[in-house]
Amino acid sequence: MSTVTTNAKFNLGQLATTYNKMPDWLQGFTNATLGMSILLFFWWVGGILIESNPDTEAFAAFAPGPALTALWELIGTPFLWDTILSSLERILYGLFWGIVIGVPVGVLVGYFVFVRQVANMPFQFLRMISPLAWMPIAVLAFETWDGAIIFLLVMATVWPIVFGTAHGVQRIDPNWFQVARNLGADGYQMLRRVIMPAIAQDVFAGIRLAVGVAWVVLVPAEYLGVTSGLGYAINDARDTLDYDTLAAIVVVIGAIGYMLDTIAAKLIKYYSWKME
Amino acid sequence: MGSANIWITDLFHFYNKKQVSPTLENINLTIPQGQLTALIGRSGCGKSTLLQMIAGLLMPSEGSVRINAHTVTKPSAKWNMMFQKPSLYPWMTVRENAALGLVFSGTYKDKKDRVEELLDMVGLKDHKDKNVQQLSGGQQQRVALARSLATEPDVLLLDEPFSALDAFTRAALQTEVAQICHDYGITMVLVTHDIDEAVAMADKVVIMNHNPGRIVGSMDVNLPYPRDRNEAPFIELKEYLFSEFEKIDQAKESELEQMAS
Numbered sequence: 390m391s392t393v394t395t396n397a398k399f400n401l402g403q404l405a406t407t408y409n410k411m412p413d414w415l416q417g418f419t420n421a422t423l424g425m426s427i428l429l430f431f432w433w434v435g436g437i438l439i440e441s442n443p444d445t446e447a448f449a450a451f452a453p454g455p456a457l458t459a460l461w462e463l464i465g466t467p468f469l470w471d472t473i474l475s476s477l478e479r480i481l482y483g484l485f486w487g488i489v490i491g492v493p494v495g496v497l498v499g500y501f502v503f504v505r506q507v508a509n510m511p512f513q514f515l516r517m518i519s520p521l522a523w524m525p526i527a528v529l530a531f532e533t534w535d536g537a538i539i540f541l542l543v544m545a546t547v548w549p550i551v552f553g554t555a556h557g558v559q560r561i562d563p564n565w566f567q568v569a570r571n572l573g574a575d576g577y578q579m580l581r582r583v584i585m586p587a588i589a590q591d592v593f594a595g596i597r598l599a600v601g602v603a604w605v606v607l608v609p610a611e612y613l614g615v616t617s618g619l620g621y622a623i624n625d626a627r628d629t630l631d632y633d634t635l636a637a638i639v640v641v642i643g644a645i646g647y648m649l650d651t652i653a654a655k656l657i658k659y660y661s662w663k664m665e
Numbered sequence: 666m667g668s669a670n671i672w673i674t675d676l677f678h679f680y681n682k683k684q685v686s687p688t689l690e691n692i693n694l695t696i697p698q699g700q701l702t703a704l705i706g707r708s709g710c711g712k713s714t715l716l717q718m719i720a721g722l723l724m725p726s727e728g729s730v731r732i733n734a735h736t737v738t739k740p741s742a743k744w745n746m747m748f749q750k751p752s753l754y755p756w757m758t759v760r761e762n763a764a765l766g767l768v769f770s771g772t773y774k775d776k777k778d779r780v781e782e783l784l785d786m787v788g789l790k791d792h793k794d795k796n797v798q799q800l801s802g803g804q805q806q807r808v809a810l811a812r813s814l815a816t817e818p819d820v821l822l823l824d825e826p827f828s829a830l831d832a833f834t835r836a837a838l839q840t841e842v843a844q845i846c847h848d849y850g851i852t853m854v855l856v857t858h859d860i861d862e863a864v865a866m867a868d869k870v871v872i873m874n875h876n877p878g879r880i881v882g883s884m885d886v887n888l889p890y891p892r893d894r895n896e897a898p899f900i901e902l903k904e905y906l907f908s909e910f911e912k913i914d915q916a917k918e919s920e921l922e923q924m925a926s
Contacts, residue, residue: 564752571720571832572766572816573742581680662756664798 406419429453450630456636460491463637472638473645474616476607479535480649483542483603484596491547491599496555496584500664505555512551520606533612545606547644553595557588589660597653604646628645668685671696671852672718673926674813678714678730678878688714690723690877696869701853703867705860705910709867711878712856713824719854720746720822732820742766742816751809753797753926759784760793762808768817774816787841810842814849817869821846823855827862839865840891841862860910864903865892872910881913 408416436452439445450456463469497504498512520541527537561584569583611620617644626635671694678689689711696702704712717723719730721740730737730746745766753762764780767773774779784793788805792800797808806826813821823842843866846853857863861869864886872882880885885904892899 552909562752564748564750565754567722567766568748569741569769571722571745572741572769572812573740574769578769582765583754586754662796662798664755664796 398562418513421447447630450504450632451636455633459633460637460640463634464642468559472617472619472622473641475615476611476619477645479542479611479618480600480603480607481537482539483546483607484540484599487546487550487599487603488596490543491550491595492554494547495592495595496558496588498551499555499558499588508650509604512548516545516548516552520602524610528613529665536609538613538615541606541610545602546596549598549602550592550595553591553593554588556595557591558584560591561587586660586662590657590662593653593660597650597657600648600649600653604649606644630631671731672699672731673715673719674728675882676715676718676725676730678718678726680713685734686877687726687876690879692878693879694871694880696852696854696870699847699850700853701855701868703855703857703863703870704873705857705863705870705906706873706878707875707914708858709878710873710875712873713872714878716746716822716854716856719820720834721745722746735894737743742770742803743815744820744822745811745813745818746824747806747813748804749828750824751802753805753808755798755810757797758794759789759800759808759810762797764914765812769818769847775817780811780815783814784808785867786845787811790879801834803830803838806838810838810845813850815846818851819850820854825857825859826837828857828859835862836865840864843892844890845846859920860903860906864888864899864906870906870912876917876921882909884909888899 408419425485432453436449436454437438439451450459495510499505499507523541523544524537527540531537531540565583565587566579569579574582607618608620608623611618612624616619619638622638623635624633626638673692673694676689676692677687677840679687692715704715706712714723717739718725719732721730721737721744724738735826737744754765757765760780763784764773764777767776769779781793784790787810789804789807789811792804797805809826821842827838830838838860842853845851853866855863865888870884871880871884872884873879874881884902886902888898888902894900
C-alpha cells in the first residue's frame with residue numbers, strides 16, 4: 390500500500406519536472422488540450438444526465454458521442470460546406486460594410502474633437518442596442534432576407550470598428566505629421582505612410598471585436614426567412630428532431646468562430662509596431 | 666548638395682490679435698550660404714517660432730522668409746528641420762526611416778546607395794535592418810539626421826535637437842553635425858539656449874530677446890573646426906557671450922521694471 394503511494398508521488402513529481410522542461414509552445418499546447426478535455430468532460434457528463442432523466446431522454450443525441458458521429462458524417466456532405474459558405478459570405482459582407490463605414494467615421498471621430506463630442510452620446514446610445522433589436526426595421530427596409538441579415542451584421546460590426554479606429558487616430562503622435570510634412574509628404578502619402586500604418590493595429594483590434602459580435606449575431610439572424618447558413622441549419626435540425634446534427638452544427642459554429650478570431654488576432658500581431 | 670542664402674526681411678509675428686507686444690518684431694537677418702548660425706535666447710523669445718517660419722511650418726503675420734529664389738510658403742525637403750524628439754516611425758526599420766524623404770519625392774529607387782552611405786557615415790552601419798525602437802536616444806537622433814540629409818537639403822534647421830541626450834552623446838553629435846554641414850556646404854540654423862552648444866557649432870551667434878521677440882546682438886565665432894572645448898579661445902568666447910547675454914538680460918529686466926513703475 391505504502392509503496393504504491395510513494396510511486397504515485399514520484400510519478401507526479403516527475404510529471405511536473407517534465408512539464409517544466411517542455412518548450413513554451415508545447416506547454417501552451419498541453420494546456421489547451423487540457424482545457425478542451427475539461428469542456429468535453431462536462432459535455433459528456435451533461436449528455437449522461439440528459440439521458441438518465443426520463444423528461445429529457447428524447448434529447449440524448451446531444452451527447453458528444455452521437456454529435457461527433459453526426460459531425461463526421463456531415464463533413465463528407467456538400468450540405469455542410471454550402472451552409473458554412475453562405476454563413477461566411479454574410480459575415481464577409483457585414484464586415485465589409487462595417488469597415489467601409491466604420492473606418493472613415495472612426496478617423497473623423499478620432500481626429501476632430503468637435504465630431505467626437507457631437508458623436509459620442511448618440512454612438513454610445515446606438516452601440517448599446519442589440520443588433521437583433523433592429524430585426525423588425527431591417528425586415529421592413531430590405532427587400533431580401535439576405536439584405537436584412539447583412540444590415541443586422543453591419544449594425545453589429547460598425548461600432549467596434551468606429552471606436553477602434555478612433556482610438557488609433559487619437560494615439561497618433563502629432564510630431565509624426567510634422568516630420569512627414571517637413572519631408573515633403575502630400576496628403577495621399579501622409580495617409581499611406583503615416584496614418585494607415587499608425588492606426589492599423591487598432592483598426593484590426595476593432596475588427597476582431599466586430600468579428601466576435603457578428604458571429605454571435607449571425608446565427609439568430611439566420612433564423613429569419615433564409616434557407617441557408619448555420620442558423621438555418623440549427624433551426625432545421627430542431628424542426629426535424631435531428632438533435633445529433635444540431636449539436637454537430639453547434640460544434641462547427643464554435644470551431645469557425647475560433648478560427649475567425651485567430652485570423653483577426655494574427656492580423657493584429659502582424660500590424661502591431663509597439664515593441665515591449 | 667547645394668547651398669543657400671536665407672533672407673528674412675521685416676518679419677513680424679502675432680499669435681493672436683490681442684497680443685500687446687508681438688512674438689517677433691522687425692526681424693531682419695541674412696544668412697550667407699554655408700554659414701552655421703545659432704539663434705540663442707531665453708525660452709519665449711520666439712527663436713523656435715522664427716525657425717518654424719524658415720522651415721515653412723508657420724507663416725509670419727508680416728514680412729517674409731526667402732531661401733535662394735523661393736519665398737518660403739510651405740515645408741520642403743530642401744529646407745528641413747530636425748526636432749528635439751527624433752520622431753521616428755516605429756513601424757519602420759532604420760533604413761526605411763532614413764529613406765522616407767526620398768520615398769516621398771519618388772527618388773528612392775535611384776538613390777538607394779545614398780541612404781546606405783549616410784547611415785554608414787552617422788555610425789549606424791550595423792543597425793540598418795533594426796527596428797528604430799531598439800536604438801538608444803543618440804542612435805535615434807542619428808537616424809533623424811540621416812533622414813534629414815538624405816533629401817540633399819540646402820538648409821538644415823535644428824530645433825534644440827540634442828537637448829534630450831546625455832552630455833557625451835550630445836557633444837559628439839554637435840561636433841559631427843557641424844562638420845557634416847561644413848563638408849557639404851549646407852546652411853545651418855540652430856536654435857538653442859545652450860551657450861556651449863552655440864559656440865561649439867556656429868560660425869555666427871545671434872542673440873534674441875523676449876517681449877517683444879527681436880534680435881538684440883550677434884557675435885562671430887572665428888574658431889577652426891574641429892573645435893577643442895578646453896582651449897583658451899573657446900572658453901574666452903563662451904564667457905564673453907555669456908556676459909553679453911547677461912547684460913542684455915539685465916537691461917531688459919530694468920526696462921520692464923521701469924515700465925511697471
